[in-house]
Every structure is written in C-alpha cells, then in structure tokens.
Amino acid sequence: MDIGSPEWSHLIVDGAAALGVALVPDHTHLFARHAAELLKWNAVTNLTAITRPEDIARHHFLDSLAPARLIAPGSELLDVGSGGGFPGLPLHVVIDGLRTTLIDASRKKVSFLRHALRAMGLSGIGALHIRIEEIGRNSAALRSYDVITSRAVSALAPLVRAAWPLLRPQGRVIALKGHVSAAEMNALRDTLAGMELGGDILLEPVGYSLPGVKSERTLLIVGRKP
Numbered sequence: 001m002d003i004g005s006p007e008w009s010h011l012i013v014d015g016a017a018a019l020g021v022a023l024v025p026d027h028t029h030l031f032a033r034h035a036a037e038l039l040k041w042n043a044v045t046n047l048t049a050i051t052r053p054e055d056i057a058r059h060h061f062l063d064s065l066a067p068a069r070l071i072a073p074g075s076e077l078l079d080v081g082s083g084g085g086f087p088g089l090p091l092h093v094v095i096d097g098l099r100t101t102l103i104d105a106s107r108k109k110v111s112f113l114r115h116a117l118r119a120m121g122l123s124g125i126g127a128l129h130i131r132i133e134e135i136g137r138n139s140a141a142l143r144s145y146d147v148i149t150s151r152a153v154s155a156l157a158p159l160v161r162a163a164w165p166l167l168r169p170q171g172r173v174i175a176l177k178g179h180v181s182a183a184e185m186n187a188l189r190d191t192l193a194g195m196e197l198g199g200d201i202l203l204e205p206v207g208y209s210l211p212g213v214k215s216e217r218t219l220l221i222v223g224r225k226p
Helices: 006-018 025-042 053-065 088-094 107-120 156-166 182-194
Strands: 076-080 099-104 125-129 145-150 167-177 201-210 213-224
Touching: 006 025, 006 053, 025 053, 025 088, 025 107, 053 088, 053 201, 053 213, 076 088, 076 156, 088 099, 088 107, 088 125, 099 107, 107 125, 145 156, 156 167, 156 182, 156 213, 182 201, 182 213
Parallel strands: 076 099, 076 145, 099 125, 145 167
Antiparallel strands: 167 213, 201 213
16 A cells, blocks of 8 residues: 555545545545655654554544544644644644644654645644743733644643643643543543632543554543533
C-alpha cells in the first residue's frame, strides 16, 4: 500500500465513516500530501516512529478524526503538542470554517508544520513555537478558544490546569488517549476540585476504536456543563 493510493484513501474514508465522519476526495488528497511531507521530513527530523502507510492512515489520520463530531464548524481550535500535525491539521481539513492554531515546544516540529501548511495550501491555520503555559500569560488569549485538543499529553491534570483559562465559557478540552486509568481520572477530579471552578463540570471519557487497531482508545472531554 502506498501513500495516496486508492487502497490507502479507502482505508481512511471507510474508517472515518465508522467514526461518523464523511470524507470527500479533496480531504484524502490533502491527507496524502501531509503524509508525504511528513515522511520526507522524517528522514532528517524525528517527527514520528510510525512510517508504514497503513499505520499512518490508522494511527495518525483516523485517530485525529475521532473528535471531529464533537467540534462545531467555525470553532476556534488550539492544538497542543501538535508534533507532525495531529490531531489539529486533519481536523482543520475536515471541519468547515475551523480557525486553528497548532503549537509545539520543538522548533524543528514547528518548522515542519509551517512547511506542511504551505505545501497543502491551507488558510485559517497557523503554527507557533510556544508552550500552552506561555499562551496563558497573554491576557488577550484568555477565553479565546472553543476547543483545546492534545494527543501528546501524558498527564491530563497539568493540561487541563493550563488550558482552562484559555477556554470560552462553554469550551472543551479534548484529550486523545489510550487507556485512562482510575488513578488518572481521580487525579484529574482532584485537580478540578482544587481549581474551585464553580458550577457543574463535565468530565467524560468516551471510548472509540480504530479499524485494525486492538489497543484501547479514549477521548477525555473536560468542560462546563451547559
């Protein structure tokens, strides 16, 4: 299977349909361009350990699309620790009118992201070499985002603590994780309680699966209840 081949595109289209996301050829063409640039840069810059085309389709693109149904068109999205562009870049491609900021602490990865955005001809999206904690020090960024995503986070509590001031009143943090342990959930509940946020707080783990992938996957959603 090759990047951009009919088999590769069908794998993504069929997998996305199982997630409730309808794709068109323009989407898969952009994904193929993204994947090709990713592999080209990966030869000299460590962007991903996943290099087989079918694994890239499943573990990068399909995994990135898992939260797409939870994000409204026209939302303001901040993707934390974007690395090779996941999940923020695929989400930007498929969700209409999304305004997206990709951030990463690695200057080399941000250089790749900026190159990929130019190569794909995308608008309404940018990449910054910055940490989320630094964004929070800018008063103009407070309450600016409808959705904050991350697939790179190992500990949920620090992400939520840093992200919360940046969220609009009904905003959401969506973390893409593997198995979420009871200890991790308890630590996150303790963090939220210690933040004394007031009101009803949503903390919801949503399991999902990817075709051909046996490992457990979880969307952890945190925000205020409507």
